Amino acid sequence: MNRFKRFLQVGLCTVLMGSVFYFGNGKAAAEDIYIKIKKGDTLYSISKKYNISVEDLKEFNQLTSNKIIAGQELMIPDFEQTKALYVVVAGSFSKKANADKRVTFLKKKGIEAVVVKKVINGKSLYRVQAGAFSSKSKAEKMKKKLKNYGIKDAFLFTEMPLHINGITVGSSYKQLAQKFGQPTKTEDDKNTRSLYYKNDGAGVRVTFNAANDSIEQLQVYPEFLKTASVPTEKSQILKLYGNPNEVKIVTCYESAKCEQIIYKFNNDKLIVQIDRDGKTVQYLDLRNTK
Incomplete structure (x- = not known):
């Protein structure tokens, strides 16, 4: 079968599996969900059941109105790949050498960390990232662990996986x-x-x-x-x-x-x-x- 014909049938997409610690790819493939409309179904009831807005349902299924009929097939897109992650920062530094020292310290404590450069108003800032989590509670636990190791400036912020118009690496x-x-x-x-x-x-x-x-x-x-x-x-x-x-x-x-x-x-x-x-x-x- 021609590869590009298969794309329309398989519909693979990226999902974030539970509360995962992300430094690697963090990607897994999953099939899009297709449902058949039953008598009495409405876009509103479907949106509540699958935790997706009516607007997104209409956009992904190219619907111009809220009218649906029994037997009609709808795609329920998986938006897990574009959900924000909770990033744990173990300090920010103006000099990379200081950030590298912090990473070395954390690795000795058994915590994987990397230096992430940010350019803010033309100046470079080096953040020590100690993980990105889909679960806020997991991220809070990591922040607490960092503070127990004396890193008082540890903090959390949310960041979206990289995408273009909602499409990520791994989307279908x-x-x-x-x-x-x-x-x-x-x-x-x-x-x-x-x-x-x-x-x-x-x-x-x-x-x-x-x-x-x-x-x-x-x-x-x-x-x-x-x-x-x-x-x-x-x-x-x-x-x-x-x-x-x-x-x-x-x-x-x-x-x-x-x-x-x-x-x-x-x-x-x-x-x-x-x-x-x-x-x-x-x-x-x-x-x-x-």
């Missing part, structure tokens, strides 16, 4: 098509599919994991999309994703200088390239780096 092709809309045409090249929506350029290029047919890399070009839900300006990117982990200047077309805003979370990386005008988003590139 069906979820992608639901969020970005059906393209006017597609082109396949091995494990990569280009989706065209308007004008001559591809609005989306997606590469699939050969092992489980889930999304491995997603490139999005806002100027070639019909949807307005993808950020088109630098200010929108910073508002949506917050302070980046890295900012660098790269050479783009015609030897011009463009800016790349880079976000990292677990083993995922999001690169947003800004045009030479300093404000327009050229593309967003989300991939797994493991």
Whole structure:
């Protein structure tokens, strides 16, 4: 069977399994849920049963009204991959050497930790991350443990897994098509599919994991999309994703200088390239780096 035909049938997506300590990929594949409408069902009753909003049900099933009929099939998308995680920070430092010392100290105590760089107002800050959890209670326990070891500046904050328009590494092709809309045409090249929506350029290029047919890399070009839900300006990117982990200047077309805003979370990386005008988003590139 052709690989891309299978994408429409399998519908694999990423889920966060329970209260997991995330430093690795932290991803597992699961099938989307499909249900058949029974007599008496309403979108409201279904939304309550599956803990999903009526608006999301309508969007993912391309419904233009709240009317549903018995026998109709609905997809219940799994939004676990875009739920916020509770990140435990064991101190923030202006010098990386001091952050490295804190990591060494924690590892001697049997606590895995990594240094995460953040760029805030053009200055680098080095945070020591001692885990990211889907359960707040688990994160609180880690924070308490850190304080017992004398780290009084330990704190928690929430952070979303990296995504573009709600699609993460590990999402299914069906979820992608639901969020970005059906393209006017597609082109396949091995494990990569280009989706065209308007004008001559591809609005989306997606590469699939050969092992489980889930999304491995997603490139999005806002100027070639019909949807307005993808950020088109630098200010929108910073508002949506917050302070980046890295900012660098790269050479783009015609030897011009463009800016790349880079976000990292677990083993995922999001690169947003800004045009030479300093404000327009050229593309967003989300991939797994493991």
